[in-house]
Amino acid sequence: MSTVSQPSEQVELNSLDSMIKPLTLTSQGVSLLDQTMLPTEERYVTITTPEAMAHAIQTMMVRGAPAIGIAGAYGLVLSARQFLETGGTEVSLLANQLKAHSNLLNQTRPTAVNLSWAIGEMLATLVAIMATDSSITNCVELLTQKANQIHQEDIQACKTIGGYGAKLVPKGGVILTHCNAGALATGGYGTALGVVRSAYARDNTVQVFADETRPRLQGARLTTWELTQDHIPVTLVTDGMSATLMKRGMVDFVVVGADRIAANGDTANKIGTYTLALAAKAHQIPFYVAAPLSTIDRSLVSGDTIPIEERNTDEIAMINGEKISAEGIQYFNPGFDVTPADYITGIITEKGIARPGYEGSVMALFEKAL
């Protein structure tokens, strides 16, 4: 059976807006909240070149699948601006430059599909522009509009996801989440934390547990900071505690984000997500994935072929620059894992909630999106 939930009533967007602006396009460049400095420092940096944007994505100053999609789109705006400012006049040369910078940006992180999706949207816009007789100024203007649109649509999609997801959370329920799929990871509202925000706006007795999410501690560093900014109470636990919380009856609902979802519903997300899904299944606790359609990669039949980034082993070997393991050992540092669709209660998107039988239910969401 493949079904798409059709909420009987309009999704209410009585959701808390987030105060957090992870990235903003300005006349000077892109203002990025440097997420590597949180929670100790709230520092904004201005990115002015596509190379600097690629570096910011690679070093995780900006991270989270939807956010790096938007960052990639803005990176191409910076490329187009550069072309204009250095006196470029040929649209075909602009196209060559954008393609080169697209490759650069695309290579920064392999797992999240939103990056290549957003870059693809930008290149499609360029192709459409090239079919007309446009000036470079006009090209820059249209590419800027497209990038801003991707950003605004992401915020809107997250709010809609939040609205759908909030209705699944029981009154006074306890929500557990992993990593940071929040305002910081998106255009500014969040997928999993969009559900949390919307649920809390409806019912301020809901509670939130955040997994710290080793090795990079996005749950500890980012999710707790983000939720306290928006005055939503949160309790932090280590990754190994989730199963015992569930066993003690302390969790009612699990929601996580996604970096790439295959056509069959298999979901790549931050390492540790699969562990959580196994525990949720064993305790019969609903386990939801919240993600915009741009995270779904229909070209992949299953999660088996999702590329999994292996990151620098210093992320495991050291914390805050101090070695926490013996010399002369090996490390293994996959950044993501794949949760099989069987473990996922539903995928909450901006077009509704896909339920098991994902091949059909996910396709139905895309048909609604047309």
Add this chain to the structure above:
Amino acid sequence: MSTVSQPSEQVELNSLDSMIKPLTLTSQGVSLLDQTMLPTEERYVTITTPEAMAHAIQTMMVRGAPAIGIAGAYGLVLSARQFLETGGTEVSLLANQLKAHSNLLNQTRPTAVNLSWAIGEMLATLVAIMATDSSITNCVELLTQKANQIHQEDIQACKTIGGYGAKLVPKGGVILTHCNAGALATGGYGTALGVVRSAYARDNTVQVFADETRPRLQGARLTTWELTQDHIPVTLVTDGMSATLMKRGMVDFVVVGADRIAANGDTANKIGTYTLALAAKAHQIPFYVAAPLSTIDRSLVSGDTIPIEERNTDEIAMINGEKISAEGIQYFNPGFDVTPADYITGIITEKGIARPGYEGSVMALFEKAL
């Protein structure tokens, strides 16, 4: 069905001895390897009073269920020595002092049963001495003998456990372990790492994965240090990676220690163990607990009543003294979890391997021990 494995051949102790001496009784006191300083520094401190020993247990300078049992026994030797040195002559006064110090030591950490077990053994020895007409010098001598015996028997038990466990590990197999149930956690050979040591001595193509074990990182800080001291290769992963390792077919065998085992086989061990057991079950990977009989608390029908220590929340809030989460949030820090017996393939003890149907199989091991 309750069965106790009866190995058809004698257990071979061709096991690697460990070079590690976590605690040693000397004429000056107890020389403790300060485990809070590892792996960066190998520092030994001399403990001379039962109060200092209680503090060392509480602050985890010495940790691991069997090791804190031995430390508790030595703490009472220090008490008896103090009594002698300050000119005490009445055995009944010595008994009062030992009981007071027993209470002090027993209160340091609630979950591991070995501490109260070893203290109980020491007090039983005192009762036996009191039935004779002993001098205080003689009491000190006999209590010292008993504590040394507890220590030596633990090492021997661990070697036997290692021998039984090693035969369960497939040729060239990959062993995953959690926390540190090693020489550092015992008299000097290890339970789970005793199995690893013995397996490696039989077949140096076996491989080892160690979970880092947040929040206190005993896997990262202690297990990697311990194994490299004994030249056994090890790969470190974060706690959230174990399930994906299993899904990728990279793990053949899981073995962990225990802090307290109920009569039905339910096992309290370091937080995160239950998560690992759920993942092992989902991937049909054998999940073994390795522990001496002194870890089994036959007074508890099930794991539901095992006291679970809740530790200082700074262990989650900070790493190396640096805050890694936002201000104004809550934390939850249970130090242990309970893995239901259903998830345990076998409990490897010095008297053989108990198999499911633990009420009977565990009892049979105790009968063998008589």
